Amino acid sequence: MYRAPRGTSDILPGEQAYWRYVEQKVVDICQLYGYERIDSPVFEDTGLFTRSVGPGTDIVEKEMYTFTDKGGNQVTLRPEGTAPVCRAYLEHGLHNLPQPVKLYYLAAVFRYERPQAGRYRQHHQFGFEAIGDASPALDAEVIDMSWQFFLSLGLRHLSLLLNSIGCRQCRPGYLRRLEEYYAGHAEALCPDCKVRLERNTLRLLDCKKPACQKLAGLAPRSADNLCPDCAAHFDQLKRYLDRLEIPYTVNHRLVRGLDYYTRTVFEIQPMSGGSQSTLGGGGRYDDLIEELGGKPTPAIGLAAGIERMILNLKQQGVAVPPLAKPGVFLAHIGEEARDEAMKLASGLRRSGTGVILATGNRSLKAQLRQANSAGVRYAVIMGEEEIRAGKVILRDMVNAEQQSVPMSELPALLG
RNA sequence: GUGAGUGUAGCCCAGUGGUCUAAGGCGCCAGGUUGUGGCCCUGGAUAUCGAGGGUUCAAAUCCCUCCACUCACCCCA
Structure with missing residues (x-):
């Protein structure tokens, strides 16, 4: 008998009320903040992802569903939603519209991983992107919108983590300091972290092993090593968030897994979160559009996992409205x-x-x-x-x- | 890729060598008199006991291999 492929699942009628509920909340919040829907193809040229997500990341290295089609083209089932939106922005000349351009999507994404609770090979994301504006006011709006979205779902006991990882100017210097720091403690690191020291220094910061966490706690902080522009941007953002009464927590160990992030990064997770608990994450990607062949265009966005939202709705006992049926x-x-x-x-x-x-x-x-x-x-x-x-x-x-x-x-x- | 756990009907599961021609619950179907639901009662259908091999007089139960699922690591939504 055939079964759904590993890491995929059927969404049976009994589950659909949750999906329609979440989708409606997505539509509502986007309408409220002026974001318009965009749908991109399920697959893209492989190069779009290797270039944007970054050749050293796990997504590109081992998680992409890549194949050669009958015309000999290398294509990949989208592993994330931001790069396709940026591609569409460039392809259709959306820079000619008043900036920033505000778009959202609801889409299946694909990553070849070992499935476990809250992690699948095909899952669904809601994401939104504001492209073409560098102001920290836009960061504040995007974070506000993200926060309000999760509240509107009826989820409680969430925390908002915030950090700044700098830009092209200041990050290299920070990474050097981080490497120097860790080089002095290499012996104390776990095996995984020894690899990270070689490959992806930033990731050293979010290792969960107690010994590594202790070291990470004492490590140089990116927020303390920002260039004046990034520092001012981060300060201004925090002031805005205070003003909006968004309860964020600056977490100096927050780094995100994709290479394109710059400056602001943030994540929303349940307070009682186990593993695989992050509901949504996002940040600025000021260099991505340029990397994809456009003019320098700052942007910021969020991506959030729908399966995880539904998991939390169930855990928190949030009642969703029943679907209409014949009377x-x-x-x-x-x-x-x-x-x-x-x-x-x-x-x-x-x-x-x-x-x-x-x-x-x-x-x-x-x-x-x-x-x-x-x-x-x-x-x-x-x-x-x-x-x-x-x-x-x-x-x-x-x-x-x-x-x-x-x-x-x-x-x-x-x- | 690594580690651990689990695989018995659509679902939840009992059963750890012979009494298993596999128990129970949910669900499904049908009855409880003529054309009337929900509760209750009765009956019924549905299981090559994950697959293959082995041990044994005898295997759902022991051993091996494979597969699948789950959880965790890695990483992420």
């Missing part, structure tokens, strides 16, 4: 009634009344049982006798009262 079940007895019922059902639906029509020729008892489990308010019963009189039985499934009514009055009674 009427149409039962029938006998051949003649069945034909008549089909016609009636179709007529009701054409006038906008949702109807579940019994199929087959099951007993009335069975049909009503089905009506009950379908959760309808009314059952309409068509029997031979009623049809001859031009009537049907209208049964209220809640208070178990029923009456015989003329078929012509049914639309009004049910509407």
